[in-house]
Amino acid sequence: MTISKMGDQVIAFVCLLSLWWVVSTIVSNPLLPTPAEVFSALSKEWHEQRLLESLIVTLRRVLISFIFAMTLGGLLGVLMGRFRLVNRVLDPLLIILLNIPALVVIILLYIWFGLIEVAAVTAVIINKLPNVAVTLREGGRMFDHELEEMSLMYRFSFRQKLLHLWWPQLFPYIMIATRSGLALIWKIVLVVELLGRSDGVGFQLHLAFQLFDVATILAYSFAFILVVQLIEWFILQPLDRNASRWQKGGGNV
Amino acid sequence: MTISKMGDQVIAFVCLLSLWWVVSTIVSNPLLPTPAEVFSALSKEWHEQRLLESLIVTLRRVLISFIFAMTLGGLLGVLMGRFRLVNRVLDPLLIILLNIPALVVIILLYIWFGLIEVAAVTAVIINKLPNVAVTLREGGRMFDHELEEMSLMYRFSFRQKLLHLWWPQLFPYIMIATRSGLALIWKIVLVVELLGRSDGVGFQLHLAFQLFDVATILAYSFAFILVVQLIEWFILQPLDRNASRWQKGGGNV
Amino acid sequence: MFEFTVEGLELSDKKILAALNIKLNPGETHCLLGPSGSGKTSLLNVMAGLQQESIVKNVKGESQNLWSQRKPDIGYLFQQPRLLPWRTITQNLLLVEPNKEIVMHRLSEVRLQDYADYYPAKISLGMARRVALARCLLLKPELVLMDEPLTSLDLPTAREMRKLIKRLVCGHPTRSMIYVTHNLDEALELGDTVSVLGNAPAEVIYSNSINSLSREELETLLKH
Amino acid sequence: MFEFTVEGLELSDKKILAALNIKLNPGETHCLLGPSGSGKTSLLNVMAGLQQESIVKNVKGESQNLWSQRKPDIGYLFQQPRLLPWRTITQNLLLVEPNKEIVMHRLSEVRLQDYADYYPAKISLGMARRVALARCLLLKPELVLMDEPLTSLDLPTAREMRKLIKRLVCGHPTRSMIYVTHNLDEALELGDTVSVLGNAPAEVIYSNSINSLSREELETLLKH
Amino acid sequence: QEDLQTQLPKLKVTVIAWGTVNWELQHIKQRQLDHKNGYDLVIDRVASLSAARIAITADNTDFIVSDWLWASERNHKGANLRFIPFSKQVGSIIASPGNSISSYASLKGKRIGVAGGPMNKGWALMRAAANKEGIDLKNEAKIQFGAPPLLTQAIKNGQIDILATFWHYGARLEAEGYKKLYSLKTIMRDLGLKSNVPMLGYLYKAKLGDQHPHLVAAFYKSINEAKAQLAVDDTAWQALRPFMKSENNKIYHALITGYRSGIPDEFSQQHIEDAANFYTIIDDLKPYPTGLQLNPELFHNALFDKGSR
Numbered sequence A, B: 001m002t003i004s005k006m007g008d009q010v011i012a013f014v015c016l017l018s019l020w021w022v023v024s025t026i027v028s029n030p031l032l033p034t035p036a037e038v039f040s041a042l043s044k045e046w047h048e049q050r051l052l053e054s055l056i057v058t059l060r061r062v063l064i065s066f067i068f069a070m071t072l073g074g075l076l077g078v079l080m081g082r083f084r085l086v087n088r089v090l091d092p093l094l095i096i097l098l099n100i101p102a103l104v105v106i107i108l109l110y111i112w113f114g115l116i117e118v119a120a121v122t123a124v125i126i127n128k129l130p131n132v133a134v135t136l137r138e139g140g141r142m143f144d145h146e147l148e149e150m151s152l153m154y155r156f157s158f159r160q161k162l163l164h165l166w167w168p169q170l171f172p173y174i175m176i177a178t179r180s181g182l183a184l185i186w187k188i189v190l191v192v193e194l195l196g197r198s199d200g201v202g203f204q205l206h207l208a209f210q211l212f213d214v215a216t217i218l219a220y221s222f223a224f225i226l227v228v229q230l231i232e233w234f235i236l237q238p239l240d241r242n243a244s245r246w247q248k249g250g251g252n253v
Numbered sequence C, D: 001m002f003e004f005t006v007e008g009l010e011l012s013d014k015k016i017l018a019a020l021n022i023k024l025n026p027g028e029t030h031c032l033l034g035p036s037g038s039g040k041t042s043l044l045n046v047m048a049g050l051q052q053e054s055i056v057k058n059v060k061g062e063s064q065n066l067w068s069q070r071k072p073d074i075g076y077l078f079q080q081p082r083l084l085p086w087r088t089i090t091q092n093l094l095l096v097e098p099n100k101e102i103v104m105h106r107l108s109e110v111r112l113q114d115y116a117d118y119y120p121a122k123i124s125l126g127m128a129r130r131v132a133l134a135r136c137l138l139l140k141p142e143l144v145l146m147d148e149p150l151t152s153l154d155l156p157t158a159r160e161m162r163k164l165i166k167r168l169v170c171g172h173p174t175r176s177m178i179y180v181t182h183n184l185d186e187a188l189e190l191g192d193t194v195s196v197l198g199n200a201p202a203e204v205i206y207s208n209s210i211n212s213l214s215r216e217e218l219e220t221l222l223k224h
Numbered sequence E: 001q002e003d004l005q006t007q008l009p010k011l012k013v014t015v016i017a018w019g020t021v022n023w024e025l026q027h028i029k030q031r032q033l034d035h036k037n038g039y040d041l042v043i044d045r046v047a048s049l050s051a052a053r054i055a056i057t058a059d060n061t062d063f064i065v066s067d068w069l070w071a072s073e074r075n076h077k078g079a080n081l082r083f084i085p086f087s088k089q090v091g092s093i094i095a096s097p098g099n100s101i102s103s104y105a106s107l108k109g110k111r112i113g114v115a116g117g118p119m120n121k122g123w124a125l126m127r128a129a130a131n132k133e134g135i136d137l138k139n140e141a142k143i144q145f146g147a148p149p150l151l152t153q154a155i156k157n158g159q160i161d162i163l164a165t166f167w168h169y170g171a172r173l174e175a176e177g178y179k180k181l182y183s184l185k186t187i188m189r190d191l192g193l194k195s196n197v198p199m200l201g202y203l204y205k206a207k208l209g210d211q212h213p214h215l216v217a218a219f220y221k222s223i224n225e226a227k228a229q230l231a232v233d234d235t236a237w238q239a240l241r242p243f244m245k246s247e248n249n250k251i252y253h254a255l256i257t258g259y260r261s262g263i264p265d266e267f268s269q270q271h272i273e274d275a276a277n278f279y280t281i282i283d284d285l286k287p288y289p290t291g292l293q294l295n296p297e298l299f300h301n302a303l304f305d306k307g308s309r
């Protein structure tokens, strides 16, 4: 069953790929490279040792920012969702953080703290954190009142509440924050690298942009997308399936 | 009660403002302007007729992109959440769209369609759409099976289901998509304007950025944030309150 | 006459229903008795067409024709109220019957006229059940399925509601009903025929006219 | 002896409870009867401490001292099962009592040993109620609150569960219980004392030993 | 060698990875002109001009290359930057094929692409020149600002008629057969600017010049040596070819020619006067002129003072 599911996705991929191939072959313009061209750009970057190195550097930044943004943003969001006072007081700050342009935060942090790794990662965290908070705030708001009372009467410990009461209710919101979060963080990391780092995918992408080397741009993009797709297949989708087991339509027993 | 709620927020605002004032006065560096400097930059931009004009241009782009991204993304997301097959087939596409760097989409669209308004707005929509879809997919997944059966047995029309069954269940997810969506779209509009438009807040920000004119950068950011805060106060928060009336802890009766 | 036949039902590889046949004349009420977990609710779900996939999967062949002729027009009172929590009681009813007067009348028949503007979270369980009953009684179907409509109600209220059901459903010349209950008094008063479901592997251990049984015989059947 | 006094309760400007006093000796069971919507569940919630704000708001002054001495250690069986839907039945019980053997034993006492690994969405309502009962019976409190524990159960099962409650709660020398029911048989069998709530403006119309009342007198009180 | 490297004081220059400055610096490294002049050059490559500008603002580097217009705006806002000429290349104005534009008047209604935004020098000069003839290009032509690569593409696709862009983008276009519209030198002469002011230069903080004047001098000396060698030595360019990303020989040679013609003359008082005039012209073109004057301190670096003294 899992295999046939994978099969569907592989077919979908192949369809996309052939569509692209056909269109790009017909157009035949270096600005819309064919899959083959992108692949050769990919293997060039790989052989010249830039691809893996840039990817690792960027992924490290993405990972660190992701962990911090999710933890802090999640905590903040849930507290805001549960406690009206917290929400009222912090809401304006949240709106400001949410809407302050990424560029502004990045520049200010770079200028104030210098072009150091910490400034880069902090900038990404500040950019992503309010999104997580906004998402998990809705989760916190929708907590089931009756189950909450139950956990009180049956003397659930804090740990039990966390694991068995709150986590499952927050789960869909956490998945939203994770999926759109990974994407957002990666995009911001690109900008951060563009503005003040000398390595990483963002740096390479922009060099390619200046030479208008669309094949290389796409090569780097797809390399990262592949990583995300693997995360999706081997971490997120199994989690999804696991979490939907208990639902009416879900898996066995 | 509503007034006292507003009061809290005003106090929070004032606290933030004074904190900023104190810090910036102590630091006394043009790269961390005081509120007064930002305000004078704001009034300068206002008097030189740039502020309102840019804001209107940008808001128009934000609004159009927002409407399209929410409608298409929402539809896609809910369908993916409801129907497993749709989800399996479209999931890879979603991951690609979600993680393809904004820069890449913007560049490709500008190249293919020229530096025209439609390309700009389309780029923004393509950037935001997958986020909405990912959010509303979770909403579609969490639909209440029992109420669905009920609506079937009691012969709800499609319109009734939409308004009274699906909308309230999607509501928290729609709020997430709206809040983080407005923020995201505005940020992408800035990039789009920076790369290929000759007007709008993004264009002005870019000019200010080139000179590290932090006061003007902040002035434009706050002007937009003010708009969002007004939307928050007069549209989103009333909607929130309205939607939580029925909950255990909610308002009257 | 409605005739319903199912060859069995499995859910998640567990046998829920044995082969089963129920005949029902127009205007008649059929009572469904059986221990907790014997498959009464599942049977009603199948009748109402809410278990499509499973049936198709498990009862191969002519599985589509569960009903001897066409599938009757069905109204279903679920075991739980299933009200829309984000709509007031009146709004919930208005979704089924747009005429406000009829709705208010039904609401007063279940003694809830004072709670018209309450949200479901703010009424008691017994009250919510009565709202669901009122909602079901707004429909005018050929066949009514009722799953333990009078539990969680005090005796006088239950008696009054029983009368209401009797008047609106049993009193109707062409409206049939399948009525699930654990209460023998209700079964004896409302039912024309009866099926008693046994315990595991969910099968029918009695199915016939209810008048041919004494209360004691019925009790013994259920003790089984 | 536990003594509980509340001067009244209003929710959203509606009077839910009138002034009320309940005395309970250790080991005794107090039955709470009353029509649907008369405030039985609300009363239990107040006793369990789940309505704090409202009470503080409405019963000024010494409102904190609802209990004459200290608040007893309470176990509460809610009117609805309130199981964690994302945990299997066993997991639900293990959260209350970590000893797996005790849990499996309780589960077999409510006749659900075969459903240990089911998720709550896949068992019938009657079964879910029994799981909730089993969970409540895993606690060892001084005072048990039970809100209609035996509705939605067939007669033989209900009788068996009644015996279980009698053995584990009523049989315990120091464990008291407040038992809400609509079933007079249960009340007469389990109760030592009884309170009957009237209809609107929710007040107590009788509160005393249950043995001083005949079944008929009780029925008349309830018809009120 | 190792010891030498560690002992020599380091000078960090932040440059765009494939930019023109990088060629000069790579040459210095290859010929070890830095060590000969007693410092160790550290080349820090970034992806954009913005990144370089942030780097100097954040005190993260010693030199970047940018134009003195930017530097003087920053100086007005409290920065204290100094300028060493790098190139007198201003930028190119390129016409798409089939556009024979004879006078400023014929620019009316044309679609003009301007790379990098309204601060583009070529564009400013063109506007100023047109302004003199009474034509307000800003309102009478369709202006499209944008990133240089996007505009290169736009002119190729026929989406714009005229393109004011950076010289190496222009050089590539010329190598592909596009026509250079005006010589900016002519325009500058038309505007009354007598000398060829170098627009681009190495910027550093005055602090560095005050504390280590000999280091700045050494740096200046080494880049002058590099320029002198690159001006005549074709083989030196061969070694730089990997840093030039030139697709074919034509572009390669166009880039070399462009670089060479950009090598600035000896800096003189005339240059400063012209720069001040230029600054005023540009300020006047703003919708709300600030009235600020160029502060000539910008050019008063250690060497120049020494030279004039």
Ligand SMILES: Nc1ncnc2c1ncn2[C@@H]1O[C@H](COP(=O)(O)OP(=O)(O)OP(=O)(O)O)[C@@H](O)[C@H]1O
Binding pocket: A248, A253, C011, C012, C014, C016, C034, C035, C036, C037, C038, C039, C040, C041, C042, C043, C079, D121, D122, D123, D124, D125, D126, D127, D152
């Ligand atoms: N989705 C499902 N998957 C697996 N088993 C199910 C599912 N739904 C119900 N069952 C099983 O079917 C059996 C019958 O359930 P059903 O709800 O029909 O009982 P019931 O007769 O209505 O009981 P009650 O009187 O308690 O309501 C139970 O043993 C239950 O565990």
Ligand SMILES: Nc1ncnc2c1ncn2[C@@H]1O[C@H](COP(=O)(O)OP(=O)(O)OP(=O)(O)O)[C@@H](O)[C@H]1O
Binding pocket: B248, B253, C121, C122, C123, C124, C125, C126, C127, C152, D011, D012, D014, D016, D034, D035, D036, D037, D038, D039, D040, D041, D042, D043, D079
């Ligand atoms: N949050 C609330 N806000 C307003 N009114 C409420 C709220 N909760 C309960 N009520 C009202 O309190 C009254 C008593 O409700 P309660 O649930 O205590 O009744 P009950 O005696 O348990 O009835 P049942 O036998 O049907 O369970 C009802 O009229 C109900 O409408």
Ligand SMILES: [Mg+2]
Binding pocket: C040, C041, C042, C079, C147, D124, D125, D126
């Ligand atoms: Mg049932």
Ligand SMILES: [Mg+2]
Binding pocket: C124, C125, C126, D040, D041, D042, D079, D147
């Ligand atoms: Mg109750």
